Amino acid sequence: MxxxxxxxxxxxxxxxxxxxxxxxxxxxxxxxxxxxxxxxxxxxxxxxxxxxxxxxxxxxxxxxxxxxxxxxxxxxxxxxxxxxxxxxxxSNLNLWGATYRQGRTVIAITGTKGKSTTATLTHLMLVKSGVDAGLAGNVGLAPLEAADRNSVVIFELSSYQTADMNFLPDLAAVTNLYPEHVDWHGSVERYYADKLNLIDRDGSFAVALGAAARGNALVAKAVRDHRRLVRQLDADESAAIEAAVARSRLRGAHNLDNARLAAEIALATGATLDGVLAGIAAFAPLPHRLEEHRFGDLVFVDDSISTTPEATKAALAAYQGRRLALIAGGHEREQDYADLAARLATAGVITLICLPVTGTRLAEAARAAAPAVEVIEAPNLEHAMTALAERRQRFDTVILSPGAPSYNQFKNFEERGNRFVALARASFGP
Structure with missing residues (x-):
């Protein structure tokens, strides 16, 4: 063009x-x-x-x-x-569509959480199956950087990108749907509509849904024609994938769901089961997503990419059985923390450090719902880590899973995660 x-x-x-x-x-x-x-x-x-x-x-x-x-x-x-x-x-994405879409297979993956892991797994599964596939969007290359390099392109797309995406994919996938980015979209209802614009339109493209998306009435309505849905895994495929995930670096039930969804997408677009299993084995955790570090005798988990309470709940579930210190809170997006607060004690949280500004609401909810959990309100990450250093005998794992964006105190989630790891190294290393 x-x-x-x-x-x-x-x-x-x-x-x-x-x-x-x-x-x-x-x-x-x-x-x-x-x-x-x-x-x-x-x-x-x-x-x-x-x-x-x-x-x-x-x-x-x-x-x-x-x-x-x-x-x-x-x-x-x-x-x-x-x-x-x-x-x-x-947008950059729509310029790619106008210039390079023709003659390529396009897989577009969105969802409130899990889309990066699902897209990365899908890419690995296809590549391990011998398919000429590339990864672009919020992971991999920017759309126009991807250009015409591959015959199959997997796009990991945020609601910012699906809101005005003007070309159709060959397969669209939704991992789940929870409130997020209300400040950008103006309302929860508009966020849902913009996110589901990926699938809520005419066309013969296929649709794959994650476990949490399947039970969502808004998603079901957006699918329109359920004959679009790709086939789900059979019992043997599901068992093989579960076994592969258990041997892999994927943690938590939510990542098993992501692997199953990725397998459905990959198998529908040319992958073999052997390639799917090899892709799971090759997966390395994405930066700042349940990324583990060990300093002294403690495990520090950088989950700074967590920007919703649902993501924080998934992080806690991935470390069931541990004695946990959780650092949470960040930029205000009017999200509900009541259910997260109610789950803290049963999830093994011993100490909760709450950061501005959503930490104020989380602390209030936690004191009411989980009185046995020690709640500390800290003005910043430095104070949070100092408080934890004074209590290091109480827990064996420290998780930064804010359940909120970083913009009130950091440029982005990467800066927040890097600062967390640097402070952990300084206070608890080597």
Whole structure:
């Protein structure tokens, strides 16, 4: 595809950088503007526009297309203003669809949690089966970086990306559905609709559902025609996968569910059972997802990627039988912590450290629902680790599983996880 007028990049992250490279390779003389709501717009070869100048820029049609980064909400009023002016708003993913979709098999995987693990497993299973498959989206490459490298492309997609995805996959999968990202979408209802936009549309594509998604009425309605659903595993396949997971580095019942879903997707798109089992064996935990470190005689689990209470519950379940110290809390997204609080004592949590700002609500709920659990409210991660160092005889495992985003105190979950590991090493190492 070609652009007849300048392009505006809204955002300056990894996808914006790959969009710039894509445009530079195809139309080196095309003017490219860039705007960011915060931080620095430091992509070379672009012309900065301040957010306050966008209304005037739209009125004077300084650009003909806006390519929005996923982290920028599509519900910002400026995008409606652009559409009213006849300026389309698109994405890196949709540019990939317009340029490279034809002639390829596309597997698109979403869900509130588990999508990265499921997509990674699906990719491994297909590759181990000899299928020419690539991995893109939030794991692997940015969509436009994936370009036309592989005949099968697995996209791991957030609700930010499924909300306006404008091409159909050959197979779409949903792991589960819980409230998240309310600040970006504006409401829980809109989050659900944007997430399920992946499957809630016309087309003959196949659909695979995770165990938690199968029992969800909203998901069932979005499937529309249940003849779309791929076949579930038979008893022998399920037993073989369960045995392979038990020997692998996948922890917890939720990861067994992820492996089963990945197997259904892979088998429906050309994998062999031997390849599926080899893919499970080859799996390595993703960074900051139940990533284990040992310092002294304690295990430290970096689950910083956990941004929902459901993810924290899954992390606790993966360490059943341990004496646990849990660090939780982060950026406010109006999520309900009552059920998590009720499960703390039976999950083996001895000490709960609550971080701002959601930690305040979690601490209140925990004191009411689990009075035997020691609850400490800490202003930051440094204070949390100091408090744990003073109590190191009480537990054998420390889990950072915040159940909330990181943005109030950290740039992203990676920075939060890295800081946790560094503090653990300093306080409990070598």
């Amino acid at each position: 070609r652009f007849d007028a300048p392009v505006l990049l809204y955002g300056a992250g990894r996808e914006a950088q790959s969009t710039r490279a894509f445009l530079q390779a195809r139309q080196p003389d095309l003017p490219v503007f860039i705007t960011v709501d915060s931080g620095t717009a430091d992509i070379s070869g672009t012309i900065p526009i301040k957010p306050a100048e966008l209304v005037d820029a739209i009125a004077h049609r300084r650009f003909g297309t806006i390519v929005k980064s996923p982290g920028v909400s599509r519900y910002k009023p400026i995008f409606e203003l652009a559409r009213e002016a006849g300026i389309p708003v698109t």
